[in-house]
Amino acid sequence: MSRPLRTCIFGGGAVGSLVAARLQSAGKAPTMIARGRRLAQLERQGITFADPALPPIPVTALDAQTAAMEGGWDVVFLALKAQAIAASLEEIRPLIGPTTRIVPLVNGVPWWYFQPETARAVRSVDTAGALVDAFDPAHIIGAVVYVGCALDSVSGDLTSNGRERLVLGSIADAHAKTEALLAALFEGCAIAIQPTREIRREVWSKVALNLASNPLSVVANATVGEQFTSPHLARITIPMLEECIALARALGVEPSLTLEEMVAIGRRMGAYYTSMAQDYARGAELEMGAIAHSALELAAEEGVAMDTTRTVADICGFLSERELARA
Numbered sequence: 001m002s003r004p005l006r007t008c009i010f011g012g013g014a015v016g017s018l019v020a021a022r023l024q025s026a027g028k029a030p031t032m033i034a035r036g037r038r039l040a041q042l043e044r045q046g047i048t049f050a051d052p053a054l055p056p057i058p059v060t061a062l063d064a065q066t067a068a069m070e071g072g073w074d075v076v077f078l079a080l081k082a083q084a085i086a087a088s089l090e091e092i093r094p095l096i097g098p099t100t101r102i103v104p105l106v107n108g109v110p111w112w113y114f115q116p117e118t119a120r121a122v123r124s125v126d127t128a129g130a131l132v133d134a135f136d137p138a139h140i141i142g143a144v145v146y147v148g149c150a151l152d153s154v155s156g157d158l159t160s161n162g163r164e165r166l167v168l169g170s171i172a173d174a175h176a177k178t179e180a181l182l183a184a185l186f187e188g189c190a191i192a193i194q195p196t197r198e199i200r201r202e203v204w205s206k207v208a209l210n211l212a213s214n215p216l217s218v219v220a221n222a223t224v225g226e227q228f229t230s231p232h233l234a235r236i237t238i239p240m241l242e243e244c245i246a247l248a249r250a251l252g253v254e255p256s257l258t259l260e261e262m263v264a265i266g267r268r269m270g271a272y273y274t275s276m277a278q279d280y281a282r283g284a285e286l287e288m289g290a291i292a293h294s295a296l297e298l299a300a301e302e303g304v305a306m307d308t309t310r311t312v313a314d315i316c317g318f319l320s321e322r323e324l325a326r327a
Ligand SMILES: NC(=O)C1=CN([C@@H]2O[C@H](COP(=O)(O)OP(=O)(O)OC[C@H]3O[C@@H](n4cnc5c(N)ncnc54)[C@H](OP(=O)(O)O)[C@@H]3O)[C@@H](O)[C@H]2O)C=CC1
Pocket: 010, 011, 012, 013, 014, 015, 016, 033, 034, 035, 036, 038, 064, 079, 080, 081, 082, 084, 087, 088, 091, 105, 106, 107, 145, 146, 147, 148, 149, 150, 151, 275, 287
C-alpha cells in the first residue's frame, strides 16, 4: 500500500495515549477516539506528559460516531479495558470496513483465542459470543502489550516507565502481509515492535505474568517486585505461574517464556504496582474476567487444577466487589 495508512486508536487512556504519542511523533498521524473529559482534554491540549521536559503532542481526537462517519480506516487499535470491548461493540463495529485490521491492545486471554479454527468463545471475555461474531479473524492482529504507563485522569498527563514493546502477529495466516503492514505503520516509531508468527505462545507468557501478579497485587497490596522476591509471596506467585503454564500446555501451546524467565521479568519490575492494583486504588472495575476468570474457565473445561489461582482470584473478587459496593 503506497498511501499513508489511516489509523485510529479507540480509547484515550494510558495505553491508547502512549501508542498514539509514539505514532504521531513518527509522523503517522493517528486519530484517537475518546469520550467525555478525555476527548475534551485531547482536543484542548493534545497528549501531555507528567515529565515537564516532554512537550505536548497534538493529535486528532474524535468521538466514535464522527470517526465512523469519516470511515476508511486501515487499522483500528482497541486500547480499552477487556470488558469495555464488548460494552463498546456498537461503537466499534461501524469503524470496521471489509479490509480494516483490528488490533486489540488488551491484557488477558483474548476473545479470538480459538479462532479461526473454531468459533468457540471465551465466555469470561465474550459472554454472548458477540465478539467472535463481530470481527473477521483474518483481519485480527493479536497483540501482547509490554508497557508500564499511567494517565492522570485530572491533568491528562501521561507517564511511561520507558520500557515499551508490542508483540504483534496475525491470528490466522497471511503473516508476511501483516508483517509488511506493521513495518510500514511503525517505521521510525519509538515503541519496539516484535512481530511473531506464534502469537498464542506470546499470549500465554503475558497471561501467566498477569495472572500471577495482578490479583495478588490487590490482595497483598504489593508491588510486582515484592511478589516475586518475598519468600511469602513467591510461595503463591510461582504456583500460579506453574498452573497457568500447565493450562497452556493442556491447550497444546508452550508459552514463549520459561518459568524462570517469567520470574526474572517479575523481579525486574521492582516497585511497580500492577494495572489492577492501580484500578483497585481508584475504585475502578477490575479486569478479572480477562485476566483471571478466563483462565479458570478454560482450566475447568480442560480439567486442569488451578487451586492457588482460584483462591487468590476469589479473595480479589471479594475485595473488588466490596469496594465497588461502597463507592
Ligand atoms: N497501563 C499499562 O501500563 C498496561 C495496560 N495493559 C492493558 O491495556 C489495556 C488498556 O489499558 P489502559 O490504557 O491502562 O486502560 P485505561 O483505563 O487507562 O484506558 C481505557 C480507556 O478506554 C476508554 N473507553 C472505554 N470505553 C470507551 C468508549 N465506548 N468510547 C471511548 N472511550 C472509551 C476509557 O474512557 P473512560 O475513562 O471514559 O471510561 C479510558 O480512557 C488493558 O487491557 C490493560 O490491562 C497492558 C499492559 C500495561
